[in-house]
Amino acid sequence: MNDDQQLKPEPWLPSYDDPPPGHVSGSRLERVLRSGQFAVTAELNPPDSADPADVFEAARPLAEVADAINATDASGANCHMSSIGICSLLTRAGHGTIYQISCRDRNRIAIQGDVLGAAAMGVRNVLCLTGDGVGVGDQPGAKPVFDLDSLSLLRTIRTMRDEGTFLSGRRITRPPRMFLGAAENPCVPPLDWRPERLAKKVEAGADFIQTNYIFDVPVFERFMARVRDLGLERRVFILAGVGPLASARAARWMRSNVPGIHIPDAVIERIEKSAKPAEEGKRLCIELMQQIREIPGVAGVHVMAYRREHEVSEIVAESGVLKGRVPERRRTPVTK
Amino acid sequence: MYRVRLFAVRHSRAFEWLYARLESTMVALDPLFARIGYGRIERPIAAIERATKGLLFDCKMCGQCVLSSTGMSCPMNCPKQLRNGPCGGVRPGGYCEVKPQMRCVWVLAWDGAARMKDGSKVRDVQPPVDRRLEGSSSWLRVSREKAAGLREAREASRTTIAKAFPDARAHEPATAPLATEPAAAIKPGRDQ
Numbered sequence: 001m002n003d004d005q006q007l008k009p010e011p012w013l014p015s016y017d018d019p020p021p022g023h024v025s026g027s028r029l030e031r032v033l034r035s036g037q038f039a040v041t042a043e044l045n046p047p048d049s050a051d052p053a054d055v056f057e058a059a060r061p062l063a064e065v066a067d068a069i070n071a072t073d074a075s076g077a078n079c080h081m082s083s084i085g086i087c088s089l090l091t092r093a094g095h096g097t098i099y100q101i102s103c104r105d106r107n108r109i110a111i112q113g114d115v116l117g118a119a120a121m122g123v124r125n126v127l128c129l130t131g132d133g134v135g136v137g138d139q140p141g142a143k144p145v146f147d148l149d150s151l152s153l154l155r156t157i158r159t160m161r162d163e164g165t166f167l168s169g170r171r172i173t174r175p176p177r178m179f180l181g182a183a184e185n186p187c188v189p190p191l192d193w194r195p196e197r198l199a200k201k202v203e204a205g206a207d208f209i210q211t212n213y214i215f216d217v218p219v220f221e222r223f224m225a226r227v228r229d230l231g232l233e234r235r236v237f238i239l240a241g242v243g244p245l246a247s248a249r250a251a252r253w254m255r256s257n258v259p260g261i262h263i264p265d266a267v268i269e270r271i272e273k274s275a276k277p278a279e280e281g282k283r284l285c286i287e288l289m290q291q292i293r294e295i296p297g298v299a300g301v302h303v304m305a306y307r308r309e310h311e312v313s314e315i316v317a318e319s320g321v322l323k324g325r326v327p328e329r330r331r332t333p334v335t336k
Numbered sequence: 337m338y339r340v341r342l343f344a345v346r347h348s349r350a351f352e353w354l355y356a357r358l359e360s361t362m363v364a365l366d367p368l369f370a371r372i373g374y375g376r377i378e379r380p381i382a383a384i385e386r387a388t389k390g391l392l393f394d395c396k397m398c399g400q401c402v403l404s405s406t407g408m409s410c411p412m413n414c415p416k417q418l419r420n421g422p423c424g425g426v427r428p429g430g431y432c433e434v435k436p437q438m439r440c441v442w443v444l445a446w447d448g449a450a451r452m453k454d455g456s457k458v459r460d461v462q463p464p465v466d467r468r469l470e471g472s473s474s475w476l477r478v479s480r481e482k483a484a485g486l487r488e489a490r491e492a493s494r495t496t497i498a499k500a501f502p503d504a505r506a507h508e509p510a511t512a513p514l515a516t517e518p519a520a521a522i523k524p525g526r527d528q
């Protein structure tokens with residue numbers, strides 16, 4: 001590899017402009033959503049490496065189709081490069097990023113400081129999560145922090161952004177301009193209370209929602225019907241989570257080992273019966289996206305294709321959810 | 337105890353009532369508590385609170401009780417200590433992500449709240465836990481704050497003379513029943 005020159009990010013000028021009127025952050029994702037277009041976000045598989053090239057490499061297949069890339073924060077309580085590090089790198093390269101914060105690992109002092117740091121690095125979207133328990137990860141002996149929960153985290157960052165103060169009341173001279181996100185899991189119990197809980201997240205400050213995997217469209221439709229009854233789809237942008245399943249075995253493993261994943265038996269059977277399970281998984285994902293796009297109140301999709309990131313652009317293209325729209329051109333550094 | 341805790345949530349409505357009674361009694365006892373000194377009764381009351389609530393709700397003495405907003409299901413029993421749950425990992429049948437043999441504290445909370453008279457409080461966004469209050473009596477703090485609030489509200493409408501002479505209270509216009517006014521006073525100018 002002799003392309004050091006190309007690896008260098010472009011000179012980055014720190015500017016801290018106010019968001020356009022009617023916007024809280026002015027991020028690309030916010031602009032796309034507020035203009036009423038169907039948005040696509042995608043989850044990046046964080047590298048176990050300190051090389052920035054690995055980050056750009058991981059982002060490349062997502063960048064073509066995603067309005068913003070989610071950098072997970074030690075998801076599943078497994079250690080990887082930090083979300084703030086990944087977001088800083090990608091933001092400098094011109095990508096839209098979503099900085100994920102999980103309450104599992106840091107207390108309110110650390111988190112508030114990181115939010116300012118991320119904003120200063122140009123990050124404009126943040127996803128507030130509670131986080132999985134430490135027990136499921138690669139370091140089960142770690143101390144679970146959970147000083148805040150996802151809702152108090154949302155409220156904290158909203159206070160920082162809108163009131164211009166820390167939780168302590170101390171003033172912030174330039175508040176962080178963040179488009180605030182939260183997660184929801186419409187297909188796991190308590191099903192009846194999930195929409196109410198979404199309302200609580202909106203109340204706490206959520207501007208957009210990314211859901212966990214939706215494999216059960218009827219359950220999701222019922223959820224959305226209740227969401228519309230509560231008028232929530234007008235107050236928050238809902239991006240439904242989708243992803244390709246690699247095989248029936250992988251699906252079963254996910255269902256029993258990854259917290260919060262609901263996959264109906266019929267879905268697993270369909271993949272099991274197919275001669276080409278991976279192909280079928282992809283088809284299924286595309287079909288789900290097309291069905292979900294038609295549900296009133298859904299503002300976009302969030303693609304989580306763990307270890308199948310290379311398929312994301314194909315999936316999005318084939319599904320036609322973007323209806324020919326091309327997410328803005330970026331200055332992706334060429335790494336290969 | 338887990339079984340008792342489930343019982344308490346099933347009977348959240350009764351406990352809500354009981355709690356309201358307890359609170360008004362404690363508020364009424366405020367002058368007495370103040371005379372003895374809140375500092376002096378803190379430890380014994382906290383001990384009683386720990387024993388009863390420990391038995392009934394598996395209370396962890398966070399010192400800022402939210403039971404009446406969580407359907408009588410103590411959120412400190414959630415392994416993630418969520419004050420605004422449930423998380424996204426609830427297992428089929430409503431079991432906990434982290435402790436699969438336990439019902440999710442927050443599934444119970446929403447169900448318990450639905451049975452309560454004023455269950456809508458479960459929709460309020462709760463602030464993060466103030467770790468300094470751990471181990472202190474939440475009963476005392478709440479009733480003391482409430483009593484102080486009531487006192488303040490009462491004081492606000494009182495006149496200088498009533499403040500200067502506590503015994504003047506009974507004769508204060510704001511609290512004394514209004515005397516029947518002569519008709520002329522009610523409709524002045526009628527005869528002019």
Ligand code: SF4
Pocket residue numbers: 413414415416417418421422423424425426427431432433434435439440441442443
């Ligand atoms: S499943 Fe319920 S009790 Fe368990 S960690 Fe999540 S919110 Fe807490």
